[in-house]
Structures are given as structure tokens and as C-alpha cells.
Amino acid sequence: MVSFHSLLAPITTLFLAILFNVSNAQLNATFYSTTCPNVSSIVQTVIQQALQSDPRIGASLIRLHFHDCFVDGCDGSILLDNNGTLRSEKDAAPNTNSARGFDVVDNIKTAVENSCPGVVSCADILALAAESAVSLAGGPSWNVLLGRRDSRTANQAGANTSIPSPFESLSNITAKFSAVGLNITDLVALSGAHTFGRAQCRFITNRLYNFSGTGNPDPTLNTTYLATLRQNCPQNGNGSTLNNLDFTTPNTFDNNYFSNLQNNEGLLQSDQELFSTSGAATISIVNTFSSSQTTFFQNFVQSMINMGNISPLTGTNGEIRLDCKKVN
Template sequence: MMSSSSSTSLTVAAALLLLCVSMMISGSTGQLSANYYGHTCSTVATIVQNQIQTALQTDPRIGASLLRLHFHDCFIQGCDASILLDDSATIQSEKNAIPNINSVRGYEVIDNIKSAVESACPGVVSCADILALAAEIGVNLAGGPSWTVQLGRRDSTTANQSLANTTMPAPNDSLTDLKSKFSDRNMNTNDLVTLSGAHTFGRARCLSFSYRLYNFNGTGNPDPTLNTTYLQTLQQLCPQGGNGSVLANLDPTTSNGFDYHYYSNLQLNQGLLQSDQELFPTSNADTISIVNGYSRDNNSFFNSFGQSMIKMGNLSPLTGSQGEIRLNCRQVN
């Protein structure tokens, strides 16, 4: 017959075994965590911030560009840095997809960040995590919110240009289209309106909105939802048949700062892109109350933005033994 002390010892041993197994399973699934690099590259956030601050000295747009880069990465096949891969014998780069080419930028800054991180912590930090950190730091340096970036992603060894061509929200999307694309990524209407607030800084080319200025939907007239004074300003910047690469501020009020003015602009019918103004239509829509709420409460917008960014950052990340840690963000190892 087993003694009480022996039974207790076996029970403790069994409990420890279950704990070890549980930890191994948790490690294999690779849950993201805020302190993922706490012991392997504790200075990674500082390194990323230093590189972005250097880039900002000559490029005030870079914060918005890095945020956009992270967004376009996550929406294609998850937050896996697939957007950073160049063309190769086996890869059709997502950089050349219609929503990305001549639009998404900041690749060289990511290269500089990666080089600095590799010097400090060789082979440890993924390009996907660098994108996530760069997005948060770029927003914060522009006066926007800070949020706890979850880390532990690994990098994809594949890209999907065709998916990039069909998945990304487009400047001429209707509200129905926008909702559908966000829903397909398990993001709701609140996430849609909140993350669209990223257009509180950055630029867009005339090519992406000039159809609203002259021949909206083939009518031969401007988009009737455009504020008439704003319309005239945009027509001067983007004359009919002019250079489609000319840049316009997404937020005409505070172009380089991250704040809630994007939403007050929508209330004045000063959304630059059709997809912006679709969030505040003339008819009833569930997005209107969210826009109104953010337009009068900067803290509410900031808090929600951080939450939606964390949610987006969790879109299908590669973790554990999936993917790899690229040594060069532009190519697989």
C-alpha cells in the first residue's frame, strides 16, 4: 500500500510534469508577448526609435509611411513581413501589387533599422516585429498614442501579390466594400473607422482622388460630397490632366501631426479620399456616431486606435517554429 508521503510526492511530480508540458505547448504555439525580447534584445525598441528619429530629420512623412507599411503587410497574409520581400526566382513581390506600387514606401528605413538591430542582436528580431514597432513609434513621435506592442512574430518565406491586389481597401471603395474587407480580416466597423484615422497624417497622390474633382462616377461633375472650398483647393493642386504623382495632405488641418482632426474634417466634407468620406455619408450609417465621438474626444480615439492596432497586429502571425528570422528583410535566408 502506497504511503501518504509517497502519494503526495507523485502528485507534486505529476503537477510539475503537466506544468512543463503546458509551457512547452505554449512555447510551440508562440503566443505574442510584450517582453518577448526582454532577454535576447532588450534595446530593440530604442534602436528602432533612434533610426526613425534620424529619418524624420529629412522626411516628415516617414511615420505615416511606416504605419501604412505595417497595415499593408498585415492585411495581405498576416503580419509576416511578406510585403518587404523583393522579386526573386520564386517570389512575385507584393511591392508591385496595384495598392502598393508607387504608394507604399519606407523600405529603406526598415533596412536601416534591421541593420542596426542585427548589429546589436544578430539573428534574433524578425522583420515583422520591426514593422510593428516602427508603426507604434512613428505614431507616437507624431504626437499620437502609445500602445504595448506584442512581439514574437516570425517572417514569411513567401509573398502573395495576387492577394494583395484583391484584399487591400482601395481609395474608391464604398462603405460596404470597406466593411467587407475588414470583416474578412476579423475586424469590425469600429476597427474600420478607428484605423482609418491613420489618415490624420501622411500624403496621397492626385491619382488616387482626382476622379472626384472632375468626373465622379462618369457624371462629368465633381463628387457632390466634397466641400466646395476644399474642392477648389484640390483642383488647383491637381488640375485636370495634370501630374498624378503630386502629393496632397490627407489631413489639411494638421498634416504631420497625429490627432482627431481627421474626423472633424469628415464632418466638414473634407475627406481627401472617397474611402475617407464614405465613413461620414449624408444618409444614416453606423459609422457616423463613431466619427462624431472621435471628433470631440481625442483620448477616446487614441485609446481605440491602440486597441485596434494590437488587434490588427495579431492577424495570422507566424510564431514558434513557423517561418524564419530573416537576416535581410528583402529576401529569405
């Protein structure tokens, strides 16, 4: 006769295995509490130094985290350079000549390695850097969930197709967010990161002079704002000239971005469409975030956590890169 205990043993083993896999895949805020307890302050110190000479760096760092997570999850793949077999995501259309801050990531990694060698992943450094960038600019701070590991591969083709573009319709961008498990509240909240940082003229000249091939400017653009942008971005001018994403408080993390949208003063087409797309569910969210910075901050934090949870490598998957630019 089979004993009750012999039946129970494999079930218990199975339950423990499931429990281990679940806990193994979960990121948590205390992941480095014993192995690298000062990691957050190390990251923040390096970014503070970088901000002294480059007020854009915070926005650039959060963009790296965003562009990393949308391609095969938050795995540090955006940081890898080309090698004989690997085609770098840095050369994908959404990143080439616009993604920046890689040198600061390297400086952070060096400082972290000096303190706790071989412990902290580059993917986690991007997540920590994004939080520091926001809090240092006057935005909210939060406990970053950690425990990601670094990929050994990159996906240039995926970067070309998965990362939302400033020229895309709201429906296309919504679909790209949905593909990685993010909803429209996440879309509007994360777009609010455009409350600081800059964008090059080449991303807006079509809105200023030949929107959708009409030969006219984007009709949703506030005419006074249009005139200002045309001064900074003349037709056939320098496409790399910079424009503040939020012209009111360009280096401060606040909710003015949403008020700008209400005034038809969103810089990128993808920004303005959140408010100007007729009947869109995003309009009421823009209005809510514009009327309450606290509500925006709370939603932004949750959406950053949601984004940071996209398909992380954990446990024994991936590696802890010693140099963020190349696999070990």
C-alpha cells in the first residue's frame, strides 16, 4: 500500500520548485542589501557629477532604460557594442545619433565595480540611474526593484521595430506598449518623462513644414509655438539642433508637460497625439495628470516599476557583465 507521505513527498518537492522559480524570477528592492548596500548612493553620486556639466544627462539616462526594456526586456542589451557576431542596438534607427549617456553608465559601472566587484548588473544600473535622474530633477523617488541580469546578445532588428517612434500614430504606439504588457495609463505616465530633456530638430521638422506630406505644418501645433520652433529649426537647417521637450521648465521633473499638451505645445507628434487624437482614452489621463502633479508622480512611479519588470533575466540566466559594453 502506498503511504500518504510517499504521495506527499513529490507534491511537496513540486511545490517548493514552483515556489523557488517564482521567488527566483521576482525582482525586489533589497536584492543588493548585503552584497552591495551602497549601490544607490554610488549611482546617484556619479549622476550628480555628470549633471554639473550636462543638464541633459538625466533625461538621456532614463531614455536608455526605456529603450533597453522595450527590446527583449530590461537586460542591458542596449549597452553592448558591435563585435564580430553582435549587431549593436546602438546602431538601430531609434538610437543612432540620439541615444547618449553611455559614458556615464560606464563611469557608474566603474564606481560600482570598485565598491562591489562582479555583483551589480548593467541592467540594474540603468534602472537605478533612471530613478536617480528623476529624483535629482525634482521628481519622485522610489525603491527600485532589482535582481536583473545582463543579456549576452543584442537585438538590433527588434530595436528597429519595438521602440515607439516620435512619428507614429497613437494607435501604433499603444500597440507597442501593449506588446510588452503596458497599458494606456503607463503610456501617458511614461510619456511624462518628456518633462525634461531635449529633442533634435530632425524629429520635428515634418511637423513644422510638411506634416503628413501636406506641405503645411501640423494643424494641432499652437501657432505661437510653431513660430518659435521654426526660428530654432529653419527649413533645411541643422537637423541636430536641440529643442527643450518642455519649454516651460526644461530641466525640472514636474507635470508641466501635460499642461503644454493642453495648450497644443507638445514638441513631438507622439506627445501631442496623447491629447489631440479625437476620442482617445489618453485625453482624460492627460487632464488628470495636468491637474494633479501628485497623481502624475504616483502613476509615473508605478509605470516605471511596471516597465522595469518587462522580461528580466534572473537567477542563472544571463550574466553580470564586468564591462557594460561587452559580454564577459
